[in-house]
Amino acid sequence: xxxxxxxxxxxxxxxxxxxxxxxxxxxxxxIADNGYSLRDGDVVAVAQKIVSKVEGRLLPLAxxxxxxxxxxxxxxxxxxxxxxxxxxxESTEVVRHRPGVLIVRHxxxxxxxxxxxxxxxxxxxxxxxxxxxxxxxxxxxxxxxxRAELMERCGCTVSVLITDSHNRPWRLGTVGTAIGxxxxxxxxxxxxxxxxxxxxxxxxxxxxxxxxxxxxxxxMGETTEAIPAALIRDMATEDSKxxxxxxxxxxxxxxxx
Amino acid sequence: xxxxxxxxxxxxxxxxxxxxxxxxxxxxxxIADNGYSLRDGDVVAVAQKIVSKVEGRLLPLAxxxxxxxxxxxxxxxxxxxxxxxxxxxESTEVVRHRPGVLIVRHxxxxxxxxxxxxxxxxxxxxxxxxxxxxxxxxxxxxxxxxRAELMERCGCTVSVLITDSHNRPWRLGTVGTAIGxxxxxxxxxxxxxxxxxxxxxxxxxxxxxxxxxxxxxxxMGETTEAIPAALIRDMATEDSKxxxxxxxxxxxxxxxx
Numbered sequence: 001x002x003x004x005x006x007x008x009x010x011x012x013x014x015x016x017x018x019x020x021x022x023x024x025x026x027x028x029x030x031i032a033d034n035g036y037s038l039r040d041g042d043v044v045a046v047a048q049k050i051v052s053k054v055e056g057r058l059l060p061l062a063x064x065x066x067x068x069x070x071x072x073x074x075x076x077x078x079x080x081x082x083x084x085x086x087x088x089x090e091s092t093e094v095v096r097h098r099p100g101v102l103i104v105r106h107x108x109x110x111x112x113x114x115x116x117x118x119x120x121x122x123x124x125x126x127x128x129x130x131x132x133x134x135x136x137x138x139x140x141x142x143x144x145x146x147r148a149e150l151m152e153r154c155g156c157t158v159s160v161l162i163t164d165s166h167n168r169p170w171r172l173g174t175v176g177t178a179i180g181x182x183x184x185x186x187x188x189x190x191x192x193x194x195x196x197x198x199x200x201x202x203x204x205x206x207x208x209x210x211x212x213x214x215x216x217x218x219x220m221g222e223t224t225e226a227i228p229a230a231l232i233r234d235m236a237t238e239d240s241k242x243x244x245x246x247x248x249x250x251x252x253x254x255x256x257x
Numbered sequence: 258x259x260x261x262x263x264x265x266x267x268x269x270x271x272x273x274x275x276x277x278x279x280x281x282x283x284x285x286x287x288i289a290d291n292g293y294s295l296r297d298g299d300v301v302a303v304a305q306k307i308v309s310k311v312e313g314r315l316l317p318l319a320x321x322x323x324x325x326x327x328x329x330x331x332x333x334x335x336x337x338x339x340x341x342x343x344x345x346x347e348s349t350e351v352v353r354h355r356p357g358v359l360i361v362r363h364x365x366x367x368x369x370x371x372x373x374x375x376x377x378x379x380x381x382x383x384x385x386x387x388x389x390x391x392x393x394x395x396x397x398x399x400x401x402x403x404r405a406e407l408m409e410r411c412g413c414t415v416s417v418l419i420t421d422s423h424n425r426p427w428r429l430g431t432v433g434t435a436i437g438x439x440x441x442x443x444x445x446x447x448x449x450x451x452x453x454x455x456x457x458x459x460x461x462x463x464x465x466x467x468x469x470x471x472x473x474x475x476x477m478g479e480t481t482e483a484i485p486a487a488l489i490r491d492m493a494t495e496d497s498k499x500x501x502x503x504x505x506x507x508x509x510x511x512x513x514x
Binding site: 098 | 264267475492504
């Protein structure tokens with residue numbers, strides 16, 4: 001058996017992206033400019049921000065009229081009522097709120113601060129008008145479409161992983177997280193197997209997508225480094241039908257609502 | 258600037274470890290057997306299980322006398338009262354419990370199911386007596402001691418990362434998590450910086466240790482693959498004084514007790 005190993009490579013040099021840009025083309029150019037070409041088994045990891053920008057999810061806050069509920073919640077969380085309105089629009093329930101903190105269950109099913117809406121590293125209007133960047137409407141679909149484009153142009157079987165940085169309840173510091181994917185095994189299921197001593201394995205559903213998103217995010221950097229994509233090489237994929245939506249723990253099993 | 262990239266390599270071929278074994282020696286042998294030799298900047302990731310075994314943290318359940326509280330909680334969680342007693346001994350508070358689920362705050366400060374006590378991939382007595390493997394008493398200290406041994410023998414500056422697999426509240430599938438470390442930057446702090454557009458960065462404390470633990474755990478495998486160590490190469494370290502205990506979010510900031 002081949003020794004398991006994989007490589008995570010940043011893809012610097014991409015231009016700032018805009019709504020309607022051809023993301024597959026920008027990624028293939030970045031991959032080539034960094035001396036690589038896609039091959040079977042590669043995972044192309046892309047930061048949510050550029051997927052959202054390409055999909056036109058950048059909104060001016062000036063166009064948002066906050067409801068009374070948003071105004072009230074904004075007062076409790078020290079946030080802009082228009083931002084809070086967007087968070088409420090993008091979510092199904094408020095999980096926790098405190099001054100400075102607004103954690104919700106996103107329409108996409110996962111739990112995230114501010115519904116993943118971002119105000120950093122996005123263009124703001126010259127007249128100081130604020131913008132907000134929403135998550136892609138359907139990141140698994142975005143990943144599938146991007147994967148199809150990349151596979152057609154490279155003639156090989158690759159996966160796509162869309163990453164975002166999340167905070168967690170009990171652990172400081174953000175980690176990269178999978179919010180969309182196509183082609184890769186997301187949950188690696190060993191349940192029902194046996195351990196080395198013949199004992200039944202109990203906890204053996206391994207989240208491969210989140211682990212790879214965390215690794216990719218490390219080389220992307222999350223600040224001013226402007227590297228919104230990475231290549232993960234030699235982490236074998238199985239041309240899986242898994243999606244990142246599979247990661248969401250069912251609400252009925254949520255012990256922390 | 259060098260393009261950020263790193264490599265994660267499994268270190269198969271290690272023998273089953275026992276209490277008192279020389280872990281540094283076993284790791285250096287595995288590294289050499291896999292065709293590598295340690296060099297500056299390498300991170301040696303080690304699964305908690307073998308650190309715990311070497312430190313003699315394998316206990317026979319037969320020696321545990323459960324308290325009334327443990328017996329009561331065991332009935333509510335469908336668990337062995339002796340296991341529950343160990344979990345209570347290893348923890349400061351029960352965070353959530355349900356049939357089949359016992360989530361506690363470990364004495365080490367993090368929140369984990371069953372206080373990280375493991376009954377898989379450990380030897381059980383020939384007379385069907387059960388064993389349980391507790392976490393190392395002080396994984397950061399274990400990492401520091403192992404690091405000192407490795408550095409003395411390789412003559413280079415490396416880091417050590419002790420990993421465990423954790424479940425999370427809202428996301429299915431385990432991910433590798435840092436429970437101990439020495440020499441590496443654990444929390445990469447960009448707070449107070451500016452984004453690409455000159456806007457203040459808000460959420461920019463990056464948990465590098467957990468992300469690397471997740472990556473390392475992917476190549477280790479968590480089932481019958483028996484690869485309890487991995488080498489992370491080219492992820493620059495800064496000879497940091499960080500510890501993994503720094504990851505624990507202060508209890509006062511915990512919104513999910």
